[in-house]
Amino acid sequence: MNKQLVAITLASFFTLFILTGCQEAPTVEENPKTDISQNGKQNDLKPKTQKAVKIVKQRTTARTWSEIKASGQINAVKLDWKLESALPRAGSTGAYHTTLLQSFADSRGLKVKWHRVSNLADMFKKLSAFEVDIIPRHLTITTNRLDKYSFTYPLLRDKEVVIAKSGKQDFDEDDDNNISLPIGSAYIDSVSKQYPHWQVNIIEDHVSSQEVADSVVAGLTKYTVIDGFALETLKQYRDDIQSVFTLPKAINLAWAVNLNNDTFLHELNEFISVHHVMQMIEPERTIDFKQLRKDKLPLRVITRNSPETYFLWRGELLGFEYELMRKFADIHKVKLVIVVADSYEEMLELLAEGKGDIIAAGLSRTKARTKQITKAKLATSIRYNRVKEQLVAHQDSAQINEATDLKGRTITIRKSSSFWATAQRLATDFGANIVLANEDIATEILIAQVADKEIDLTIADSNLIAIESSFRSQIITPLTFKEDVPYSYLVRQNNPQLLAYLNEFVRKYYRGTFYNVVKNKYFYNERLQKSHNKYRLVSGSILSPYDDIVRLHVQEYNFDWRLIVSQMYQESRFDPLASNSTGAFGLMQMLPRTAAELGVKDLKDPEQAIASGVQYLDWTRDRFSKDLPVQEQIFFSLASYNAGYGHVKDAQRLARQLGLRSDRWFNNVEKAMLLLQRRQYYNKARFGYVRGREPVNYVRDIHQRYLSYIRITD
The missing domain is CATH 3.40.190.10 (Periplasmic binding protein-like II)
Structure with missing residues (x-):
């Protein structure tokens, strides 16, 4: 960046604070953080500087199953607007609970309304205050918790493990070991009861297993405790941590509801019993499809993490192969588990060894490959x-x-x-x-x-x-x-039933409506190729038809309105009906699921669309360190808005490993983001493959346009 551009950049962000910070900030009482209205009316989307007038009577008892049924929805809680989870490579991540609870709700004709909190302690507070009906996540069933809450049948039986940085570690359970544990975690009870002589250091902030592992690798923490299943998930993509000790007492992990809510608990336990949803790390198996369905086992699909097959974007699992296999699994009422391989050879090995059931990875059927497949005792489906x-x-x-x-x-x-x-x-x-x-x-x-x-x-x-x-x-x-x-799809030769069902699926859906919609979604969408020249700007002109709405909604969040207008142009070219192949819609190209998390129903309404976009950008900014300079917070939040917060965190982690600055976007983290397109880097990233050039260009384009907008309007 040349000296002139540096000067303009600094001046622009100084202008941001002058324009947005000149008014006295309202007090907490004057500025309650209210949710965006869901009634679709423009005049109900108000800045948070107005007083909330709606008074909600606080409940004193938990909602019974009859009340839940009558309301038509289950109130559930998740962490910090958890709109994305790690890329599932095998087994499960946080997305498991969302999917499972949604399956339960669907089976009972209900919807799920998600409430958001920043940490585990607040989850239990919301449950205790009867604001939610359930905490659907892996919670350790402890004696202390049983005094306050009821738990479903276990979803996972596991053991807790002490982890450390990879390398030589002399861990002795009889020593006075220093163990760092997250506040409010059940690990504190486990360690205190089983090893009272260990020194426990409390980590005040809520941190994920990924963040705890990062702390261990960075040397900030020597030892910590996580679930064995969480360790297996981490080891799928990183080799810088290891287990040094396993706590002897097994633990049961389950969902929590309020005490004495027996009718709701009964419904949940009935669902869990019928569906056999107990999680486990599956052994190798080569049974055929009818036995798989009879035993209620998941269908394991082996694929690649790539833009053609299977990837994570803004918290949505996407990919041509993934969507076809999800349809196949839905038709046959089996759970779908994705197993990610790094190469063609590894895919063949996983299938032959019984660690997966199908390869669906865009594999072309060539003469050379046919010989190799036959030799490996595998079989191909008909052309799909x-x-x-x-x-x-x-x-x-x-x-x-x-x-x-x-x-x-x-x-x-x-x-x-x-x-x-x-x-x-x-x-x-x-x-x-x-x-x-x-x-x-x-x-x-x-x-x-x-x-x-x-x-x-x-x-x-x-x-x-x-x-x-x-x-x-x-x-x-x-x-x-x-x-x-x-x-073609690949299966084992000794699975003729599965091959027959796959061939039947292809015959029925190939080139049909569903197939064509999915194919067009990934391979023939031309939105990003269109040229937009409608709004040519001159000095003193308005920037967009929505300038006044943007000005209204940025006041509370300390964004320069011209930055948001620049982002809006990048997202939709000011077209309120703009959409893309992944389902994002409206002026700020929000996914409907994300908009629903923010309380917005009508993305066609410019005011709701803009309000949701500003609120989401503010959320992405809040998740980065406040120690970052303000301009870096903007760059990182824009990159997160485009690609997803998880991919940006992966890029920061990779930047540190490469000796680059993880607190600077341009020429540092953006370089790491580009490398996450390469297999050697993304197969060790929690969120996997990302089209790195897209967020890199996104941030640069918005930034340059924003600087132009400043010149025009000043």
């Missing part, structure tokens, strides 16, 4: 998708009209790619130069390198090219080598 095999070039590169034009041109490709044979033929027959790409570099990264002129050419399938083209207008496909490359 077909793609073209195409050459990818930069639009400014030398023209390619036919294969003979490839003489002397360089094609970069992985040897494990299904396109390797085509590349070898082009080298032999037409004089192309072949460069081996590192096996950790995914095809989408190679396409990005072509777009950035880092490499000359690569080969990819038409589906992935369609995804990348929506973000990279510079790439072209001058040659198509194969028109009809089939994709």
Whole structure:
């Protein structure tokens, strides 16, 4: 960043505080934090500076099952607007409880209304105050808690483990060990009763297992305690922590409701009993589909973490392969578990060893692969998708009209790619130069390198090219080598029932309405390719048709209204009906689920859409350290708004590992964000793959436009 830009940047953020901080802040009594209204009327979306007039009578008893049924909804609580969870690789994460409670509600014809709190202690306070009916998360059943709350049948039986940084650790249970434990956690009771001679240090803030592990690795904490299941989840993507001791007493983990709420507890326990939802780390198994359903076991689908198959975006699990497999699981009423593999070879191993049941990863059916699959005693389904095999070039590169034009041109490709044979033929027959790409570099990264002129050419399938083209207008496909490359599912040969059901699923849905909607969602959406020139600005002009609404809703949150307008342009080009393929809608491109968390129903209403966007941006900002300079808080919150808070935290963690500053966005964390597109980095990240270039460009574009808006309006 040059000196002039630095000066403009500092001046702009100084202006932000002058404009938004010149009025005296209202007192807490004058400015109660009220929820956004859900009635859809514009005049009910008011800034929080107005007094709340609605008086709600506090309950003195828990709602019975009859009352819950009559209301049509279950009131549940989750942590800190938990709109996203770690990418499930195998087993379960926090999303497990949301899904399970929703299944219970669906089976009883109810909806779930989520309440949000910042820590575990506040969860129990809300339950004790009868503001919610249930805490649906893994809670250890302790003697102290049983005096105050009732618990469902256990959802998991586990043991607690002491963890430390990887490496040599001399842990002796008889020593006076210093153990750091989160405030309000059941681990405090476990340690105090089983090992009273250990020295317990209380961590005042609520922290997740990921954050506790980070503290251990950073040397801030030597030892801490987590659940064994949480450790297994962490070990799926990180190798810098280890278990050094297992507490001998097993624990039961369950959901909590209020004491004596027997009718509600009975319904929950009946659901848990019928569905056998006890979690466990599954052993290897190779049973066929009918037995799997009879035993009420989950269907384990092996796939890759990539933009074509399975990824996490703004807390939503997405991907073409994921959505098809979710439909298949729903049809057959089985739970879906995703198992993420890092390579084609690992996928085959996991399937052959009985650690998964299906491979659904956009695998093309080639002659070479068919021989390998047969040798491994695996079988392929009928074709469920077909793609073209195409050459990818930069639009400014030398023209390619036919294969003979490839003489002397360089094609970069992985040897494990299904396109390797085509590349070898082009080298032999037409004089192309072949460069081996590192096996950790995914095809989408190679396409990005072509777009950035880092490499000359690569080969990819038409589906992935369609995804990348929506973000990279510079790439072209001058040659198509194969028109009809089939994709197939893989199963074991000794699972003929599963293969038959998969083939039936393909015959019924292939090219049908559901299939086409899902395919268009990921591969043919053109929203991001459109050019918007409607609002050309001149000095003194209004910035958008919604300037006044934005000014109204930023007052409380100390945002410069011009920053929000810049973000709104980036999100929707000021189109209140804008939508994208992942379901985001409105001026601020909110997901309906996220909007519902914020109390907003009508994203078509500009005032509600803007209010929800500002509130969500404020929430993302609040989750970062207040020690960050104000401009860095803005950059990090914008990146989180675009890609999701978890991906940004992954990028901060990676930045520290690379020796970059984790408290600076430009030229530091943004570099790490770009690396999270590469397998060697994202397979060790909690939230997995992210299209890193998107949040990087998002922050830069909004920032530059914001600076322009300041010049125009000053």
